[in-house]
Amino acid sequence: xxxxxxxxxxxxxxxxxxxxxxxxxxxxxxxxxxxxxxxxxxxxxxxxxxxxxxxxxxxxxxxxxxxxxxxxxxxxxxxxxxxxxxxxxxxxxxxxxxxxxxxxxxxxxxxxxxxxxxxxxxxxxxxxxxxxxxxxxxxxxxxxxxxxxxxxxxxxxxxxxxxxxxxxxxxxxxxxxxxxxxxxxxxxxxxxxxxxxxxxxxxxxxxxxxxxxxxxxxxxxxxxxxxxxxxxxxxxxxxxxxxxxxxxxxxxxxxxxxxxxxxxxxxxxxxxxxxxxxxxxxxxxxxxxxxxxxxxxxxxxxxxxxxxxxxxxxxxxxxxxxxxxxxxxxxxxxxxxxxxxxxxxxxxxxxxxxxxxxxxxxxx
Amino acid sequence: xxxxxxxxxxxxxxxxxxxxxxxxxxxxxxxxxxxxxxxxxxxxxxxxxxxxxxxxxxxxxxxxxxxxxxxxxxxxxxxxxxxxxxxxxxxxxxxxxxxxxxxxxxxxxxxxxxxxxxxxxxxxxxxxxxxxxxxxxxxxxxxxxxxxxxxxxxxxxxxxxxxxxxxxxxxxxxxxxxxxxxxxxxxxxxxxxxxxxxxxxxxxxxxxxxxxxxxxxxxxxxxxxxxxxxxxxxxxxxxxxxxxxxxxxxxxxxxxxxxxxxxxxxxxxxxxxxxxxxxxxxx
Numbered sequence: 001x002x003x004x005x006x007x008x009x010x011x012x013x014x015x016x017x018x019x020x021x022x023x024x025x026x027x028x029x030x031x032x033x034x035x036x037x038x039x040x041x042x043x044x045x046x047x048x049x050x051x052x053x054x055x056x057x058x059x060x061x062x063x064x065x066x067x068x069x070x071x072x073x074x075x076x077x078x079x080x081x082x083x084x085x086x087x088x089x090x091x092x093x094x095x096x097x098x099x100x101x102x103x104x105x106x107x108x109x110x111x112x113x114x115x116x117x118x119x120x121x122x123x124x125x126x127x128x129x130x131x132x133x134x135x136x137x138x139x140x141x142x143x144x145x146x147x148x149x150x151x152x153x154x155x156x157x158x159x160x161x162x163x164x165x166x167x168x169x170x171x172x173x174x175x176x177x178x179x180x181x182x183x184x185x186x187x188x189x190x191x192x193x194x195x196x197x198x199x200x201x202x203x204x205x206x207x208x209x210x211x212x213x214x215x216x217x218x219x220x221x222x223x224x225x226x227x228x229x230x231x232x233x234x235x236x237x238x239x240x241x242x243x244x245x246x247x248x249x250x251x252x253x254x255x256x257x258x259x260x261x262x263x264x265x266x267x268x269x270x271x272x273x274x275x276x277x278x279x280x281x282x283x284x285x286x287x288x289x290x291x292x293x294x295x296x297x298x299x300x301x302x303x304x305x306x307x308x309x310x311x312x313x314x315x316x317x318x319x320x321x322x323x324x325x326x327x328x329x330x331x332x333x334x335x336x337x338x339x340x341x342x343x344x345x346x347x348x349x350x351x352x353x354x355x356x357x358x359x360x361x362x363x364x
Numbered sequence: 365x366x367x368x369x370x371x372x373x374x375x376x377x378x379x380x381x382x383x384x385x386x387x388x389x390x391x392x393x394x395x396x397x398x399x400x401x402x403x404x405x406x407x408x409x410x411x412x413x414x415x416x417x418x419x420x421x422x423x424x425x426x427x428x429x430x431x432x433x434x435x436x437x438x439x440x441x442x443x444x445x446x447x448x449x450x451x452x453x454x455x456x457x458x459x460x461x462x463x464x465x466x467x468x469x470x471x472x473x474x475x476x477x478x479x480x481x482x483x484x485x486x487x488x489x490x491x492x493x494x495x496x497x498x499x500x501x502x503x504x505x506x507x508x509x510x511x512x513x514x515x516x517x518x519x520x521x522x523x524x525x526x527x528x529x530x531x532x533x534x535x536x537x538x539x540x541x542x543x544x545x546x547x548x549x550x551x552x553x554x555x556x557x558x559x560x561x562x563x564x565x566x567x568x569x570x571x572x573x574x575x576x577x578x579x580x581x582x583x584x585x586x587x588x589x590x591x592x593x594x595x596x597x598x599x600x601x602x603x604x605x606x607x608x609x610x611x612x613x614x615x616x617x618x619x620x621x622x623x624x625x626x627x628x629x630x631x632x633x634x635x636x637x638x639x640x641x642x643x644x645x646x647x
Contacts, residue, residue: 050541050545051544071544072544072545073546073547073548074547079541081541083536085541085542087539087543087557088561089561098548098556099543099546102543102547103546103547103548150546156545
């Protein structure tokens with residue numbers, strides 16, 4: 001059992017609050033991803049779990065044991081660094097076995113575990129090389145191998161893929177997911193890349209400015225973002241936000257004035273005061289063929305034809321801009337008029353404080 | 365690219381470069397060449413006032429054998445080694461530890477301590493002459509190689525610490541953190557990760573300290589009087605007294621005395637490989 005739990009964890013660097021009180025539970029065997037823009041404190045939080053940064057206040061426990069004041073060497077965690085941090089003067093095999101050797105394990109055990117990890121990560125042929133003779137992806141695998149051999153209860157990854165090229169990153173992503181399935185260990189993974197978060201995580205923790213914005217499964221965050229920050233952060237291209245005026249309508253529905261059309265939104269029993277609010281629409285939920293509960297006209301400003309899909313950047317009659325993800329066969333050109341169908345079920349509504357009032361949950 | 369490769373300069377500059385460079389080199393080496401030539405000059409030349417002219421004959425063999433036969437230069441050289449080698453080992457070993465502590469650990473007064481190590485280098489040793497002599501005398505270390513070694517270790521450690529601390533600061537800190545997470549004790553991190561990566565620094569510093577200490581004349585004369593502990597630099601001086609102004613022999617002795625640091629440099633040169641840490645992090 002190795003669940004990780006944080007209670008009111010704070011971190012200050014001098015007078016600067018970096019982590020402003022985090023409560024979080026990561027279950028045993030879970031793949032948890034910390035995601036957020038740079039400077040949000042996600043790496044600091046991970047380093048606090050590793051023991052590399054002191055916890056200013058609050059409590060941390062791993063596997064039910066209080067680890068708040070315990071040194072990094074006694075926490076039973078393994079960490080993979082963004083820079084890989086391979087020991088340059090040791091061969092791959094020595095790198096992988098170093099931790100075990102230093103903690104007094106027998107040669108046979110080290111050899112056996114190194115061989116197993118090398119096989120798992122396809123490093124067999126490289127065991128005698130030095131890190132300087134390896135490619136980025138291979139170094140990354142050595143760093144992971146070094147973590148695996150110790151059979152840790154918790155794996156910590158600090159942006160491990162950000163130094164790899166795009167193709168390799170996709171490949172390593174699937175390999176890491178597979179590794180998680182094989183090892184069934186708790187993994188905490190830090191990234192700024194929301195695609196990595198969405199594809200790998202059981203649980204995503206969205207952080208911003210030292211606070212947790214939302215915790216949930218990838219689809220929960222996608223369909224039911226709590227606030228504007230999460231809504232804008234998860235999903236690519238990011239969600240469109242329109243400033244709208246909302247008024248209560250008949251039968252518990254809401255009337256929303258859009259440029260050139262009026263949208264009726266079911267309130268799902270939520271009482272809404274109305275007034276100035278923000279309407280959130282994902283680019284992929286706007287229909288470029290003009291089918292939907294309400295249709296508005298827009299002018300195409302820019303079009304990106306990707307083959308599998310076409311991205312339109314359009315301007316509405318009041319000057320506000322939208323991104324629209326259309327079918328790859330859509331052929332509208334910049335300057336042409338396009339009819340956009342909006343599905344009321346897909347609309348998110350956020351109040352003046354940026355909190356979600358209604359989530360456009362298509363699964364509902 | 366700066367500086368511009370000489371191959372790309374105008375023909376005039378290229379020619380000028382080819383003439384001026386060897387000239388400058390010879391000019392720079394002139395004192396050394398002078399000593400080398402004097403060391404093979406027959407004694408009669410000096411008596412005749414031929415100090416800088418072409419030697420009237422080659423007397424290298426006589427002069428060098430005379431140095432070894434007529435003076436205890438062998439003992440002086442041995443003394444120099446007895447002072448220099450322990451100093452190099454002591455100062456480098458000590459500064460590896462101090463450098464590691466100052467570079468890796470965050471503690472109150474870290475920077476202050478570091479500055480004190482650095483500031484020590486700026487104290488002119490003429491000021492220290494009398495107190496240090498007094499101190500060694502009272503400690504019973506006056507006129508011994510041990511006294512000289514202890515003083516040199518203490519005095520060199522300041523500079524060495526500056527050097528080592530900055531070198532370790534330049535190593536990727538993630539290496540140390542990674543080892544810590546792996547459960548490796550601090551001493552073993554130093555021993556098995558930091559120390560092997562410090563090899564180029566240790567080599568460079570060893571050569572430097574070796575040269576400094578070997579060439580030291582000041583402290584050798586201040587702290588040592590008798591032949592039994594006299595290093596070769598100070599020993600040469602007594603050579604001069606023995607044969608009144610026997611410059612050809614003193615020159616020969618100087619050349620012999622200068623050989624060990626030169627040999628040391630060529631021996632250690634291959635350790636001056638930069639970039640041992642390449643490949644540790646992304647690249």
